Amino acid sequence: MQLKTLLGIAIVLFALSAVQSAGAETTIRFGYIGLDRDARYDDKKLFFRTLSRPLGQPIAGAEVAMRESRFVGQALGVSFELMRAMTRDPQALPAQVEKLYAEGVRFFLIDAPAAQVAEVAAATRGRDLVMFNVSAGDDALRQEQCQPHLFHTVPNHAMQADALAQYLVSRKWRNVLVLQGPSDEDKLIGAAFEASARRFGLKIVNTRPFVLSNDPRQRDQGNIALLTTGGDYDVVFVADGDGEFARSVPYATVRPRPVVGSEGLSALAWHWAWERHGAPQLSGRFEKHAERRMASVDWAAWIAVKAVVEAVVRTENASFDQLVDYLAGEDIILDGFKGNRLSFRAWDRQLRQPLLIATHNAVIERAPIQGFLHQTNNMDTLGFDQRDSRCEM
């Protein structure tokens, strides 16, 4: 019995050494780090199925991408492995990175709120590793807090706001009433929309703060009818990262006006109802695997893995530095199933991509909206173009 086990181990060791001597790196390891109790995936919040919120943890997207990569792996003699290290303690995330790094991981997917992403990225600056932010949309991560090894596959608030603003302009719904939430995230969303409104010529006729409360003393801020009464507007924009307030706004306004932003009509990286460019196949694979529908952060985790695999394939598994150069370069062609070929912006490592302007069960438009042109790439009309960038890498 013991002998057999020993023999088995010996064979495995022999096989391993044979493989390793045959080529350079034969296993590409991905590390997925995140929080065990991330409020963004709280069961109660998931239950609401808010349009602009996740439907579950995005690791499922990374797992689907791993499965898609098995044949290219075989062709190159490379295997891909996904390792997961979750922690309850946000302070422990850097230690998780170290643990996986020691096991050979160089490509990390970080699924954490913006503050933690910024911290971990700052702590690992200059190391031979790459980190993909798959779920934090905060603009600052692409601006002042940017890092050369921190790539972003999830769209940021400015991209989402620009996409919606383009859509409103195209519909000639130019006068906007903004309902502004109290949380830090709400304020970031609201500020991004204000900037987009200026950029695309929308008029914010009024901004009213709301609170999620039935307190009669705060009725003017908790009652949607009172919040939406007064002067006329074409459309209501709700800035509500949490989504609990926003979900009650459509059909509850005093005037019969559409609701956009965090509910009603949102600008998303992915939506299960997207039907073109092979999207139903990707959504189908995801649903089979995760037993739920696919949303933006799932897509972001999926494309992060796909991006590395693409770089490994096209460089024939070159050295880490060459791989990263290719990943960050202009020649890479990533297929996001949204029709365009995607690549990372050189100035802030944000993945340029079309956004889907969607309701709960339909994709109404794809941004950039036709007619919004850019001198080199129309997708750079969404979010921070080079001239808007405050990122210093």
Place this chain on the structure above:
Amino acid sequence: MKLRNLTLALATTVALALPLASQAKDTGYLFVSSENDNAVTVLDGNTLAVVKVIPTGQRPRDMKLTADREQILVIASNDERVDVIDIATLEVVRSIDVGDDPEMFDFSRDGKLIYVSNEDDAEVSVVDIENNEIVATIEVGEEPEGILVSRDGSRLYVTSEVANMVHVIDTATNEILANVVVGNRPRRFADTPDGSEVWVTNELGASVTIIDGNSYQIKDTIAFAPQGFRSEEVTPVGITMTGDGKTAYVTLGRANHFAVVDVASRAVRDYVLVGSRAWGVTLSRDESRLIVVNGLSDDISIVDTSNNRVLRSVPVGRVPHTAVIDD
């Protein structure tokens, strides 16, 4: 009872088959499958008037003539079957089950089998047409689409849109012989008459990759750049080659053009404007006409191949996919 039915059926078949068989040949009809109409539109080859709209299974896509040119097989993707259209009667006469979400297919050399790409299942189904039976399935990369049986019948080429590769499969064993990494989002095939080159379109790569049909190494890549389009708007999908193997026609999808390529020199001789999202492409038997199927303008463009001029655009059903000519 059973025997009587059978006799009756046989008698009917014979009665139908005999007088009509001669009429079924070379009708000149143009068949176009329309994904959103669940139908195949039949046009008169001369007048281009609609002769008939044949109801099929849901989402009809790839179509091919049988070797005897008496029937057309059309994939009905959402019904997971292939419908057999009898050209003499212009009706679906039977259906063959072919597995989940089929998209494209090709015949074995003896015409007894079809190889079908099953997009959702990352599989190729090998289907016995006569016995309506899936005799084998071959696991391939995600979203297989383009499928081509080599001229000698010994090899099967399949694209995987997601893995960005072409699988080369031995048809004797159904084993994968080689995985060739090509451009991004590979779609469809054409091959030279001697089988020495296999061409595959790369939708997101804006190019065609040329694979050596013997060594399975990449010989060449042809990039397409019609004037006035950014590279990301050039999305090659459909491809066909003349019988002498000298000229290839490649449709460029969102660029609304097709390219005329000199096979020997790899030079793009011409870019020709057609309809919106040009995908399907097929040559008439005498190669004087090229039919381009425009998926988003719901029409086909008929091109004179002597001067590459579009003669006419003809409206067909909604989201047309493939054209077949019985000429």
